[in-house]
Amino acid sequence: MASLTISNAWKKYGDFLALRDINLDIEDGEFVVLVGPSGCGKSTLLSIIAGLEEISYGTLNMGSRDVTDLSAKDRNIAMVFQSYALYPTMSVRENITFGMENRKTPKDQQKKAVADVAKLLQIEALLERKPSQLSGGQRQRVAMGRALVRDPQLFLFDEPLSNLDAKLRVEMRTEIKKLHKRLGQTIVYVTHDQIEAMTLSDRIVVMNGGIVQQFADPDTIYREPANRFVAGFMGSPSMNFIDAVVEGEPGDITLVRRSGDGELTIPLKDRHNELAAFAGRTVTIGARPEHFVLTSTGEDEFVPISARVDVVEPTGPDTMLVFSSADLSLVAVLPANFRPEEDARIDLFLDLENICFFDPETTNRIPRT
Template sequence: MAALNIENVWKKYGNVIALRDVNLDIRDGEFVVLVGPSGCGKSTLLSIIAGLEDTSHGTLTLGEIDVTDLSPKDRNIALVFQSYALYPTMTVRQNITFGMENRKVPKAEQDKAVADVAKLLQIEPLLDRKPGQLSGGQRQRVAMGRALVRDPQLFLFDEPLSNLDAKLRVEMRTEMKKLHKRLGQTIVYVTHDQVEAMTLSDRIVVINDGVVQQFADPDTIYQKPANMFVAGFMGSPSMNFIDVEVTGRARAITAVHRGDGADIDFPFGATREELAPYIGKTITLGVRPEHFRPAGEAGLTLTVNVDVVEPTGPDTMVVFSVAGKSLVGVLNAKFRPEEDDDVTLSLSLDEACFFDTEGVRIRGLAE
């Protein structure tokens, strides 16, 4: 195992900047997930860590060794691809031992390594099969087994679950979490799936347009997003954004949304003193869909007009309009209004976020 330090890393392709001044300090034994929209630079960063791409500027240190200019084979890093990259004519056992044979590892050591990883990944009955005889989940386990026998300092995973069906992805997420707990290896994992990011990681790196937007633990990312991009990207459905004018005075603050024919007052009183410098200015209020609740529960009471109702099984997603603003709420499964009904909801403001005109979250005074 080893820590990974990425310092001032840039990647340019001609005039196109793929990564801009990336700085990450990944701790020994940590599970870090890189997440962001397609084309944001997360796979480019993974390739740079693996040595498959050169940096345009910056350094990478693995443990105590500067690996910036080392070839992939000299970095002691294992990469598990999205496509598994298994040899179709070889058995599972041969796929796992292929790299060890090239490194002239003694046969006895190969056999022991295969036995250990096969037991760990529960693929012992599959060792004499070929990849074409395996399910997607089984192929993924074999690809992981091939990486594990190398005993690398760092594991890299490039969207390894994206080819699996929804049920199998959930199962494999659980298995990967168990595996990391048992091994304690340092892992950098790329995905576009925010659920994978939230459930697997110790910390998440959110990237957009080649820039790290936030690097923090999942709770911080979700509850205290650094900016509107992170707030909107992490969470499904995404956070609701409402333009509001800050009014009142210190310790008696109200945020007002000026709607079509009606206003919405969000009274915060003395609970959000960080808004005092913004009195008289327009900023953005962010509330999560799950912060809406059926009428009668604690919170701000709103009468809304229902546009769309989408039962999801455990929840009911409702799209509704209030003061000319379209919002999304996620409520309990028993809440089933009819479309075009006027219904009353409660909105909890305890975890509301505020963003300035640049889209940066306004931090609380205690932060």
Template sequence: MARLTIDSTWKKYGEFLALRDINLDIKDGEFVVLVGPSGCGKSTLLSIIAGLEETSYGTLTLGERDVTDLSAKDRNIAMVFQSYALYPTMTVRENITFGMENRRVPKDEQKKAVADVARLLQIEPLLGRKPSQLSGGQRQRVAMGRALVRDPQLFLFDEPLSNLDAKLRVEMRTEIKKLHKRLGQTIVYVTHDQIEAMTLSDRIVVMSGGVVQQFADPDTIYREPANKFVAGFMGSPSMNFIDVDVEGSQNDIRLVYRSNGAELVVPLGTRHEELLPYVGGKVTIGARPEHFVLDGKQEGALVPITARVEVVEPTGPDTMLVFQVADLSLVAVLPANFRPAEDEEINLLLDLEHVCFFDPETTARIPRI
């Protein structure tokens, strides 16, 4: 195990900046997930950590060693790829021991390592099979086993579950979580799946445009997003955004949305003093689908809203509702037994205790007072 420090790291391809001033301090034994849209730089950063790409500027420290200029083979890092990268003509056992053979590890140590890893990953019956005889989940376990026998300081996972079907993806996610709990190894994991990021990680790195937008634990990322991008990217369905005018005075703040003669008023009264500097200007309300409720006991924190139902989508445990307020189309997640008719007018409550407010120019979240 080892701590990984990435200090002021940049990556340029000609004039294109793929990574901009990346600074991360990943603790010993921590599970960190890099997440973001395609092209955000997460895979480039993983390749730099692995030693498959060079930095343009900056340093990387693994444990006590500066590994910035070390080749991949000298970093003591194991990587699990999206494509599994198994040798098709070799058995599972041979795939797992291949790296040890190259490093001239004694046969008795190889045998013990394979036995330990096979038992840990529950692939003992598969050791004599070829990759073509394995399911996707079994191949992924073998790829993980090949990484585990190296006993590295750091594990890197590059979208390892993206080729699996939905059910198997959930099962393998659980297995990886259990594996980390048992081994306590430092893991850096790349995914575009925000559910994987939220459920697996100790902390999440949200990236966009080669820049780290936020580095925090999953609860903080979800409840206190650093900016509008993080708020909109993390969460499914996505956060609702409403651009409003801030009106009134210190004792009577109102948020008003107006468009084509339609109007939505959210009275704040004396709450949310952090919005006082914005009176006479605008802010963006960020409301997650679960911030709309049918009833509640928080007096003063719930704002009644009359909505027209556009689409009803039963999902099993919940009902997802697309509804219209003024000329805005918004999304709510409500109890499964709530099934209004399309075009029906319903009464909802917006929970102001949990909504976020964003500066319209910087897009940064406005901290609460």
């Protein structure tokens, strides 16, 4: 195992900057997920870590070893690809041992390594089959087995579950998490799926435009997003954003949104006094769908919101409600048995304790005081 330190990493293709000043310190044994929209630079960064792409500027260290200029074969890294990359004419056993054969690993060591990995991944019964005889999940296990027998310092996963159906993706996600718990190996994992990122990782790197937007644990990413991009990208359904003007003074602050469809007033009273510095200016309220509830406890942290029901979407465990208020289309996640009529007028309550605020000019979250 090894830690991974990426310092001041840049990647340029002609005039295009794919990565800009990336700085990450990944601890030994940590599971780190790179997540972001298509084209954000996450796969480019993974390729640089693997040695498949040259870095334009900056350094990479694995433990105390500088690997910046080392070729991929000299970095002791194993990679699991999206496409499995199995040899169709070889059996599962031959696919797993292919790399060991090339490295002239003694046969008895190969046999033991295959037996250990097959038991770990529960593929003992598949060793003599060809890839065409396997399901998608079985093929992904074989791809992981081929990586595991190398006993690398670092594992890289490049969207390994994206070709699987939804049910199998959940099952394989669980298997990968169990595998990491048993092995304790350092893993860097690329995905576009935020649920994978939240459930698998010790820490998440959220990227956009080749820049690291935030590097933190899943709870911090979700509850204390660094900026509006992170807040909107992480979470499904996405966070609701409401622009409102700050009125009043510390201890008696009110947020007001005036529109042709009426006025939305949110009295904060003595909560969120960090907004006093924005008096007379607009701020952006960030409210996740679960921050809207049907009933108030009578305490000050809940304020009523008048809503017109636009769409009701039962999801099984919840009801997703798309509603309008003050010329805004907002989303709430509510109990499964709540099924209002469309176009009905209802009152929801907004949880003030868990909402966050963003500066519209910088898009950064306004720190709570």
